[in-house]
Amino acid sequence: MAASCHDVDPVPGKPTETGTSLLETATGAIQGFAPVNQIHQHLCAFHFFGDDMTRQVEAHHFCAHLNEDVRQCLIFDGPDAGARLIGVEYIVSEELFLTLPDDEKPLWHTHEFEVKGGVLFMPGVPGVVERRDLETVAKTYGKTIHFWQVDRGDALPLGLPQIMMALTREGQLRQDLAECVEKKFGVSFQKERENRAYMTGPAHGIHPLANAAGKGLKTSIREVDLPDPTTRARVFT
Amino acid sequence: MASSDKKPLPTPASTGGDGGPPGKPTIMSTMMLDKGAAALQSLRPVKQINQHVCTFALYAHDPQRQVETHHFVSRLTQDVLQCPVYDSDDKNARLIGVEYIVSRKIFEALPKEEQRLWHSHAHEIKAGLWASPRVPETLEKTELADHMAGTFGKFWCTWQVDRGDRLPLGAPALMVSPQAERIATVLPDLVRKRDHKYSFSTEELKAARADVEVPADPRPGQADYWVRHHKGFAVDVVPHEMKRHARFP
Numbered sequence: 001m002a003a004s005c006h007d008v009d010p011v012p013g014k015p016t017e018t019g020t021s022l023l024e025t026a027t028g029a030i031q032g033f034a035p036v037n038q039i040h041q042h043l044c045a046f047h048f049f050g051d052d053m054t055r056q057v058e059a060h061h062f063c064a065h066l067n068e069d070v071r072q073c074l075i076f077d078g079p080d081a082g083a084r085l086i087g088v089e090y091i092v093s094e095e096l097f098l099t100l101p102d103d104e105k106p107l108w109h110t111h112e113f114e115v116k117g118g119v120l121f122m123p124g125v126p127g128v129v130e131r132r133d134l135e136t137v138a139k140t141y142g143k144t145i146h147f148w149q150v151d152r153g154d155a156l157p158l159g160l161p162q163i164m165m166a167l168t169r170e171g172q173l174r175q176d177l178a179e180c181v182e183k184k185f186g187v188s189f190q191k192e193r194e195n196r197a198y199m200t201g202p203a204h205g206i207h208p209l210a211n212a213a214g215k216g217l218k219t220s221i222r223e224v225d226l227p228d229p230t231t232r233a234r235v236f237t
Numbered sequence: 238m239a240s241s242d243k244k245p246l247p248t249p250a251s252t253g254g255d256g257g258p259p260g261k262p263t264i265m266s267t268m269m270l271d272k273g274a275a276a277l278q279s280l281r282p283v284k285q286i287n288q289h290v291c292t293f294a295l296y297a298h299d300p301q302r303q304v305e306t307h308h309f310v311s312r313l314t315q316d317v318l319q320c321p322v323y324d325s326d327d328k329n330a331r332l333i334g335v336e337y338i339v340s341r342k343i344f345e346a347l348p349k350e351e352q353r354l355w356h357s358h359a360h361e362i363k364a365g366l367w368a369s370p371r372v373p374e375t376l377e378k379t380e381l382a383d384h385m386a387g388t389f390g391k392f393w394c395t396w397q398v399d400r401g402d403r404l405p406l407g408a409p410a411l412m413v414s415p416q417a418e419r420i421a422t423v424l425p426d427l428v429r430k431r432d433h434k435y436s437f438s439t440e441e442l443k444a445a446r447a448d449v450e451v452p453a454d455p456r457p458g459q460a461d462y463w464v465r466h467h468k469g470f471a472v473d474v475v476p477h478e479m480k481r482h483a484r485f486p
Contacts, residue, residue, distance in 0.1 A: 012343055013316025020315060023380050028287030031371050035323040035330035036286050036309050040271035042278045050474075053481040062283050068267060069260025070404070072332040074321050076282040083282040085311075085319040088332060088395055090405050096259055101246040103238050104406050107474060110486075124278045133270050145395050145409050147335055156317070157337050158351055161393050161409040163474055171483040211486040216479025217238070219408065223468045224242060224298050226420065 004078055005058050005180035009155035011084065038064035041133070042079065044185065045120040046173060047087075047144055047164035050217035056174050057151050057164075058181055059144075061089055069093040077150045079123060086157075087146035087164065094202040097141040097210070105209035106217065108141045109166040112201030118192030119173060123185050127195055138199045141210060142166065160219045168211055241394075241410035242298035242471035250404040257329060258403050285311040289326060291431065292367040293423045294392055297411035297463055298471040303423055304399050305431050308336060316340035318388075324398050326370070334412065336392035344389040345457055352459035354470070355389045356414040359451045362386045365442030366415050366423060370435055374445050382449040389460055390414065408474040416464050 043061040048054075060083065063073035071091040076083035097108060114120040115138040122130045144164040148157035167173055182189060208214070245251040249259060288310035296302045307330065308320040318338040323330035344355060361367045362381055369377055392412040396405035415423045428439050456465070463469055479485060 011313045011317050013314030013340065016312060016315050020312070020380060020384065023377060024287045024312065026376060027289070027369065027372055031289040031369070032326060033286060033289060033309060034326055034328040035307070035332070036283055036321065038328055039280060039283050040275040042274070042280055051477045051479050053479055053483065053485060060282070062280060065263050065267060065271065066258050066329065066331065067260040068263050070258045074283065074332070079279070079281060081281050081285055082313065084313065085282070085321065085335060088321070088335060090332075090395075092404065093260065096250070096404065099249045099259070100404070100406070101248050101251065104245060104250075106238060106476075122274060122278070125274055126277075129270070129273060129277075133267075133274070143405060145393070147337070147393055156339070156343070156347075157391065158347075160472065161395075165479075165485075168486040169484060172485065206486070212479065213476070214486050216477045217474055218477035220473050220475065221411070221470055222473065224471050226300065226463070226467055226469045 004150070005177055005184065006077065006150050006153070008077070008150040008153050012155050039074070040064060041122065042124070043073075043120060043122050044079075044181065045114055046167060046177065047146065048172075050163040050165050050212055053165070053172060055151050056177055057086070057146070058177065059087070063091070069096050075144070075146070077148075084148055084150060086148040086150055087144060089142050089144040091137070091140050091142045094139050094141065094204065097207065098204070102209055105207060106211075106213040107163050108143045109211050110168065110201065110206050111140050111142060111166065112138050112206065113169055114167045116193065116196050116199050116201070117167065117170070118189040118196060119167060119178070121185070121187055121192065127192065131196060134196065135199050139202050160221055162219060163217045165212060238476055239408040239474040240471055241408045243407070244400060245402065245406040251402055251406055258331070287311065288369065290367060290369055291326070291435070292361055293415055293427060294394070294412040295415065295421065296394070297413045298469040300413065300420055300463070300469065302399060303427055304333070305427060306333070316343050322392065331396055331398055333396045333398055334392060334394040334409070336390050338388050338390045340384070341387045341389065341452070341457065344460065347458070349459055353462040354411060355391045355460055357455055357460050358388050358390060358414060359386045359455050360417050361415045363443065363446050363449055363451060364415065365439040365446060366428070368435070368437065368439070368442060374442065378446070381446070386449055387452055408472045410472060411470045413461070413463055416461060418464050420467070421464055
């Protein structure tokens with residue numbers, strides 16, 4: 001497969017030792033992997049940082065359904081074996097999005113534009129099949145958090161988690177990134193845009209509080225005092 | 238707007254705890270589409286996941302809130318691992334976060350500020366809390382002793398299921414690892430519940446690992462900062478100007 005569309009430092013560390021590799025071959029055969037075995041779909045799309053639209057990332061989503069209305073996805077920076085796990089995305093139906101508290105809604109983004117715009121696609125899946133699911137995806141809302149800033153070349157997952165946003169209109173997607181991805185996967189966003197013109201977004205329209213309420217979001221961290229361990233023994237089960 | 242240490246407002250998404258997430262059961266045509274896609278796509282990054290570790294984690298802003306975690310581990314190099322983390326190991330498990338694991342050598346090269354976000358693993362391994370279901374202890378003992386016990390982890394939680402959230406709400410939360418100090422001890426009930434489910438004994442694992450060496454300096458740099466300074470960490474998501482080159486939204 002072609003190289004990453006991002007100029008990222010290689011992951012540090014020695015090549016895997018034989019003993020380690022043998023153990024992991026064994027555990028891979030013996031243990032159960034039910035939660036990850038639910039992952040049945042690979043979607044490629046773009047995210048940008050909640051406080052910086054100019055920093056954009058090629059995001060490979062590997063998704064599973066928790067139920068008809070909720071999906072959970074692992075986000076990698078590529079489709080290959082050495083891909084870095086850079087984040088997660090949760091996807092919910094419009095109906096569920098509307099039940100979220102108002103201060104939660106800005107952390108979620110809409111998918112209508114990136115689906116209809118043809119830039120979100122399922123590598124390897126013919127358009128006819130892909131479109132059947134994308135009709136549904138176009139109406140959903142997503143919450144994306146990234147941990148590893150590969151677009152700035154980080155060799156490791158440094159810093160704070162970042163709330164990411166998705167494309168919402170023409171002119172946002174960087175041309176260099178778009179061309180790199182189209183070439184790598186042999187797709188044409190323009191062509192898909194035409195094929196998907198019939199699709200519709202959320203029934204109630206794009207909620208005004210979604211997509212960072214039209215502004216932007218940033219994460220920060222603070223130290224807090226810890227409760228005295230002698231004062232309680234709550235058990236959450 | 239959102240903080241990892243603030244409980245979300247009561248809504249259908251934030252209360253009602255454990256019947257699973259809201260929403261309709263997956264319909265047949267969705268399942269068929271999924272199966273069709275899976276047959277055509279290689280899903281290679283996910284296929285690299287080859288280890289399941291069950292352990293416990295504490296919230297960095299409130300370490301007496303603790304969860305049993307299921308890490309599904311894949312290896313990038315001898316020194317770096319990456320793990321999606323779930324709240325159980327069954328097919329309905331919720332994806333609750335991601336942990337990255339690095340060797341001591343890599344950890345020591347991190348900037349000081351960054352090190353504060355990382356935790357050590359030696360204690361939870363020696364205490365038998367870190368367990369690999371279905372793997373005979375003899376098989377993994379060498380790997381645990383030689384490599385894993387000396388690693389450091391960084392774990393972000395994106396879904397606080399233990400407080401009843403039916404959907405992933407709020408800011409991501411930093412998680413930390415069990416330690417010997419009282420403020421970092423895992424509640425016995427949680428351990429008992431885990432042991433009962435897997436029919437193994439944390440006490441026995443601890444005994445079996447008595448000879449696993451703890452490094453001479455188990456907390457290099459700023460590792461386990463919270464325990465040493467008795468301070469937690471909370472993450473905030475706040476409104477902020479978005480640098481932009483086009484209209485938004």
